[in-house]
Amino acid sequence: MYNYVMRRILIAIPVLFGVTVINFIIMKMAPGNPVDMLVNPKLPAAAAEAKRIELGLDAPAYEQYWNWLRNLVLHGDLGYSMITYEPVTRMIGEKLGPTLLLMGISLALGLAIAVPLGVISAVRQYSKLDYAVVTLSFLGISVPNFFLGLGLVYIFALKLDWLPTSGMTELGSGGGFADVLTHLILPCVVLTANVTGRTIRYVRSSMLEIAGQDYLRTARAKGLREALVVNKHAMRNALIPIVTILGMEIPILFGGAVVIEQIFSWPGIGQLTLSSIMSRDYSTIMGLNLVAAVVVIFANLLTDIVYALADPRIKHSYRGAARS
Amino acid sequence: MNLFRRYIGVKRQPDIDPIGLDFKGEGEPKGAFWRRFRKHKLAVAGLFVIGLMAICAVLAPWIAPYSPNALTDSFGEGPSWNHWLGTDQVGRDVLSRIIYAARVSLSVGIASVLISAAIGTLLGLVSGYFGGWIDGLIMRITDMFMSFPYIMLILVVSSIIGPGLANIILILGFLGWPGVARLVRGSVLAIKQTEYIKASVALGYKTPRILFNHILPNAMAPLLIYATSGVAGAILDEAALSFLGLGVQPPTPSWGNMLASAQSLTVLTDKPWLWVAPGVMIILSVLSINFIGDALRDAMDPKNRK
Numbered sequence: 001m002y003n004y005v006m007r008r009i010l011i012a013i014p015v016l017f018g019v020t021v022i023n024f025i026i027m028k029m030a031p032g033n034p035v036d037m038l039v040n041p042k043l044p045a046a047a048a049e050a051k052r053i054e055l056g057l058d059a060p061a062y063e064q065y066w067n068w069l070r071n072l073v074l075h076g077d078l079g080y081s082m083i084t085y086e087p088v089t090r091m092i093g094e095k096l097g098p099t100l101l102l103m104g105i106s107l108a109l110g111l112a113i114a115v116p117l118g119v120i121s122a123v124r125q126y127s128k129l130d131y132a133v134v135t136l137s138f139l140g141i142s143v144p145n146f147f148l149g150l151g152l153v154y155i156f157a158l159k160l161d162w163l164p165t166s167g168m169t170e171l172g173s174g175g176g177f178a179d180v181l182t183h184l185i186l187p188c189v190v191l192t193a194n195v196t197g198r199t200i201r202y203v204r205s206s207m208l209e210i211a212g213q214d215y216l217r218t219a220r221a222k223g224l225r226e227a228l229v230v231n232k233h234a235m236r237n238a239l240i241p242i243v244t245i246l247g248m249e250i251p252i253l254f255g256g257a258v259v260i261e262q263i264f265s266w267p268g269i270g271q272l273t274l275s276s277i278m279s280r281d282y283s284t285i286m287g288l289n290l291v292a293a294v295v296v297i298f299a300n301l302l303t304d305i306v307y308a309l310a311d312p313r314i315k316h317s318y319r320g321a322a323r324s
Numbered sequence: 325m326n327l328f329r330r331y332i333g334v335k336r337q338p339d340i341d342p343i344g345l346d347f348k349g350e351g352e353p354k355g356a357f358w359r360r361f362r363k364h365k366l367a368v369a370g371l372f373v374i375g376l377m378a379i380c381a382v383l384a385p386w387i388a389p390y391s392p393n394a395l396t397d398s399f400g401e402g403p404s405w406n407h408w409l410g411t412d413q414v415g416r417d418v419l420s421r422i423i424y425a426a427r428v429s430l431s432v433g434i435a436s437v438l439i440s441a442a443i444g445t446l447l448g449l450v451s452g453y454f455g456g457w458i459d460g461l462i463m464r465i466t467d468m469f470m471s472f473p474y475i476m477l478i479l480v481v482s483s484i485i486g487p488g489l490a491n492i493i494l495i496l497g498f499l500g501w502p503g504v505a506r507l508v509r510g511s512v513l514a515i516k517q518t519e520y521i522k523a524s525v526a527l528g529y530k531t532p533r534i535l536f537n538h539i540l541p542n543a544m545a546p547l548l549i550y551a552t553s554g555v556a557g558a559i560l561d562e563a564a565l566s567f568l569g570l571g572v573q574p575p576t577p578s579w580g581n582m583l584a585s586a587q588s589l590t591v592l593t594d595k596p597w598l599w600v601a602p603g604v605m606i607i608l609s610v611l612s613i614n615f616i617g618d619a620l621r622d623a624m625d626p627k628n629r630k
Contacts, residue, residue: 011464018468030484135366138618142611144560146567147603150586158593165589255475259564263587273476274568277483285480293471300471 001308008304012297019293020072024065027282068286078287083279088287091272096291099261099268103253106188107246110195115239117196118203122238123230125208133200140197145256149190149263156186166265187264191256195249202245206238213237240311247303251296360623367619370612377609381426388420393575402597410597412585421577422601428578429609432493432562433555439497441551444504449535449543451505452512463509466502474499478561482570489572492565496558507550511543545624552617556610563606579606 059067071077078088114137121133157165164183210216211234219229254269261270269288276284362368380387389408390396395415396407403410409418451462469477478495485491515521516539524534565571566580574581579602586592586599 011467015464015467015471018464019471022468022472026480026484138611138614139607142556142560142607142614144563144567144603144606144610146564147583147599147606150583150592150599150603154592154596158589251470251473254473258473258475258479259568262568273479277479277570280483289472289476289480292473292476296471296473 004308005305008301012301016294016297019297020069020290021065023286023289023293024061024068027286028061030280030282072290078290079283081276081281081284083276083281083284088284091284092269092287092291095267095269095272097268098266099254099257099270102184102187102191102260102266102268103250103257105184106191106195107249107253109188109192110199110249111242111245113192114196114199115203115242118200119207119230119235119238121200122204122207122211134204137197137200137204140193140200142197143193145190145194146259146263148193149186149260152186152189153263166263167267183264183266187260187266190260191253194256195253198249198252199242199245203238203242206241207234210234210238240307243307243310244303247300250299251292254292254296357623361619364615364619364622367615370615373608373612374616377426377605378430380423381430384423384427388417388423390417390420392416392421392424392577394420402595409601410595412598413591413595418582418597418601421582422579422605425577425579425582425602426605426609428489428572428576429559429562429606432489432496432572433559433613435493436496436500436558437551437554439494440500440554441504441547443498444501445508445540445547447501448505448508448510449512449540452509453516453531453535453539459509462505466505469499469502475561475564478565479568479570482565487565487570487573489576492562492571496561500554500558504547504550504554507546508543511546512539515539515542549617549621549624552613552620556613556617559606559610559613579603 068079071079076089078092080087081091084091117133117136121130124130153165156163163185167183216229216233219233220226224233257266257268258270258273260266261268262274265271269292272284273288275281276288393416396411396417397415398404398407398411399413399415401407401411407417407419409422411417412421447462447466451459477499481495481499482491485495521534521538524538529538562571562578563580563583566578567584569581569584571580572578582602583599583606591598
């Protein structure tokens with residue numbers, strides 16, 4: 001197990017490094033210059049040049065990369081926003097909480113809904129219930145999240161006036177638990193619908209794959225009640241591959257957050273991403289991309305380890321491969 | 325016998341094209357594919373809907389009642405006999421714009437998937453077949469690209485390269501390959517172990533011939549299924565991108581940028597015809613393609629021989 005975990009971590013390190021390089025190359029490809037956005041066009045060229053030097057944009061690309069990486073590794077410093085002059089780490093730190101709250105609740109709710117539905121759907125394959133669940137999951141993956149978001153705002157916020165249209169708290173209020181909760185409902189419903197749609201299909205096909213296994217026939221043959229066969233023998237094994245869904249969902253949820261936060265004015269990473277893209281705030285975009293990628297890499301690492309813990313075949317097959 | 329003839333009598337039968345071979349395997353009754361596909365009624369309906377959309381997209385100039393950018397004499401009016409789906413604030417006919425927007429969505433979906441499938445297939449074939457450090461390198465690069473949240477990466481790149489239809493196709497195409505590469509690599513690893521590949525290696529065939537004529541046709545079924553859902557995904561991504569203002573730019577109509585107008589609360593509340601119809605079109609097209617993909621999965625699965 002130790003070997004397996006170490007190997008996973010050693011693979012993650014070059015990937016992490018590569019991510020920073022790709023990130024930097026993309027930013028360097030940008031034709032626009034943040035100085036152009038900042039400086040008044042009537043200003044003399046010398047002043048603009050001074051600004052470039054101040055921001056460190058005159059150095060060669062590899063030197064800029066090296067400075068950025070050294071600051072990051074040594075001081076955990078992502079530099080300063082080219083627009084607001086705030087430290088990027090602080091800007092991201094302020095926004096990360098609301099996004100993780102939104103993503104976490106949606107992921108948990110999505111799994112809580114999708115796992116039982118997927119299992120029932122597989123157990124009663126080709127029943128009316130199965131068709132309903134499968135159709136529902138297709139709707140979940142096919143309805144664009146921004147359209148669902150707009151539709152929900154139209155119905156529940158504008159027509160029925162039950163829920164707020166946007167923001168995280170009511171303006172001027174202290175932002176109590178109930179306040180945040182009412183603001184959380186609509187964006188969460190949208191993201192949850194997406195997660196549920198994708199997950200149901202995984203759970204269902206994973207259950208169906210298990211259904212033909214010999215040990216289930218044995219369990220039935222020895223006279224076990226069907227409920228026990230499904231809950232103990234089938235579901236436990238079917239749910240192991242579901243662990244990988246967690247690793248796959250997190251990058252998708254980040255993407256969903258960008259769109260959803262824009263619609264609901266949720267003060268999170270997604271909104272920050274879009275506004276920094278619009279203002280060409282490269283240092284902030286680089287920081288955001290890096291944070292998102294790091295979260296994804298760690299989620300994948302964790303997924304791999306949990307998978308190995310849950311399914312001993314993984315680490316054993318690795319041990320065998322290492323010996324040969 | 326067939327094998328014998330092909331390999332011994334090369335001179336007499338030089339033009340046998342293994343790509344044309346039925347990848348569902350021998351002994352498959354003819355028409356079984358369609359018979360199994362037809363069982364999925366929703367997929368047949370989906371095929372019908374997508375076909376209809378494609379026809380509308382191709383024939384848009386003849387079908388659309390107005391030019392997509394022509395200003396008519398009604399502004400922001402609801403559906404009427406003259407304008408079935410109403411007009412927008414500038415006075416353009418919504419139905420005509422929706423018909424023209426089908427061109428954008430379908431071409432983005434198909435073209436970008438063709439690009440990413442070509443790149444991903446090539447990298448996956450090479451990675452899986454050669455193994456070793458080449459495999460390690462390609463897979464690590466794949467990991468790197470997959471570590472970025474896809475939508476965020478697309479947004480950043482499109483803000484750098486600039487919006488527009490051709491750019492969107494290129495961006496989605498050149499960033500969508502990692503999933504394909506992983507999938508193809510997986511198939512290649514399995515196919516590489518089979519007897520017929522060992523036989524072709526033993527017969528001294530050149531590597532490209534083994535890769536493209538012997539391995540690729542057998543890796544085609546999962547690739548096709550993945551590509552189908554990729555088309556649906558690309559249509560959704562284009563819509564999201566255009567909705568955020570970084571995709572297809574007005575005045576070119578796209579279902580995504582038509583929905584963008586609903587970001588203002590007055591349009592959202594008072595002019596639902598402006599945003600409901602393009603949204604419904606996105607759902608219909610994506611849903612249809614996903615249903616088709618699901619039926620393909622069933623019909624192509626060699627384990628499934630009902």
